[in-house]
Amino acid sequence: MLRAVIFDFDGVIVDTERFHFQALKRVLAEEGIPLTWEEYTQAYLAMDDKNCFRAALARHGQAIAPGIVDGLSERKAHYFFGTLSDAVALFPGVEGLIREAAEKYPLAIASGARREEIEFLLGKVGLREFFPVVVAAEDVVRGKPDPEAYIAALGRLNRLISGRPVRPSECLVVEDSRHGVAAATSAGMRCLAVANSYTPEELTAAHLVLKSLEQVDLQQIIEALFVR
Ligand SMILES: [Mg+2]
Known part of the structure; x- marks a missing residue:
């Protein structure tokens, strides 16, 4: 029942997934990591931001220094709100x-x-x-x-x-x-x-x-x- x-x-x-994708893609690009929509849906969609960044940095062999994931997540949230259209x-x-x-x-x-x-x-x-x-x-x-x-x-x-x-x-x-x-x-x-x-x-x-x-x-x- x-x-x-x-x-x-x-x-x-x-x-909203395309807004999350655009914000994530922008932050990763700033870190030198490319991201396609296909890669996003296959690997990252449904992950929370911190796990996304941990996974992306690990996949591209970048070190995960203390605090870096929090900083990237904050930046992504900022870009996400910035890209949201009114409707x-x-x-x-x-x-x-x-x-x-x-x-x-x-x-x-x-x-x-x-x-x-x-x-x-x-x-x-x-x-x-x-x-x-x-x-x-x-x-x-x-x-x-x-x-x-x-x-x-x-x-x-x-x-x-x-x-x-x-x-x-x-x-x-x-x-x-x-x-x-x-x-x-x-x-x-x-x-x-x-x-x-x-x-x-x-x-x-x-x-x-x-x-x-x-x-x-x-x-x-x-x-x-x-x-x-
Ligand atoms: Mg969902």
């Missing part, structure tokens, strides 16, 4: 799904993005009120594909819920990345993947893959994932 819904953020709710786009169908789900279930976000980015963007698109729990990069030690972010989000939701705690198998996760799907399924949750960033063929580890959230309602998702 479905009892809670946890959303990834970038690539599921807001169409941040929501993905088709996601606002309807959030509003529909919020009527019946507690909602959370579990993301590798920085808290200030998530809070800023949620406020901008008018969806902040629907998420009593937001787990951001600062809240976890191990980023996706580790399940920590999803387990932490459920733990926080359970502190808000009275009665029997929600089990992982009673959670629906909405993800767009391969690492995110791996995180959700290893947390023991039911995962719907939406092919906003990857092809459906790359997301087959999810329990259900859709090209868009536009043509589906919550009841259809429940029937596909929770009713046997």
Whole structure:
């Protein structure tokens, strides 16, 4: 039975991956490291910024001096906010799904993005009120594909819920990345993947893959994932 819904953020709710890519690419270029979109989606998308920089520096044989990763992450956040256009786009169908789900279930976000980015963007698109729990990069030690972010989000939701705690198998996760799907399924949750960033063929580890959230309602998702 479905009892809670946890959303990834970038690539599921807001169409921001290209802004993250541009900001990351700019910082890495300043460090002498090239980055293509293909490399970004294959190696870095879904990682939090610090793990991105650690991985990129290691891949290119650069030393990781103390404090350097924090400095690069700060610079990337600065560029990210600078490149955000005024109209941040929501993905088709996601606002309807959030509003529909919020009527019946507690909602959370579990993301590798920085808290200030998530809070800023949620406020901008008018969806902040629907998420009593937001787990951001600062809240976890191990980023996706580790399940920590999803387990932490459920733990926080359970502190808000009275009665029997929600089990992982009673959670629906909405993800767009391969690492995110791996995180959700290893947390023991039911995962719907939406092919906003990857092809459906790359997301087959999810329990259900859709090209868009536009043509589906919550009841259809429940029937596909929770009713046997
Ligand atoms: Mg994502």
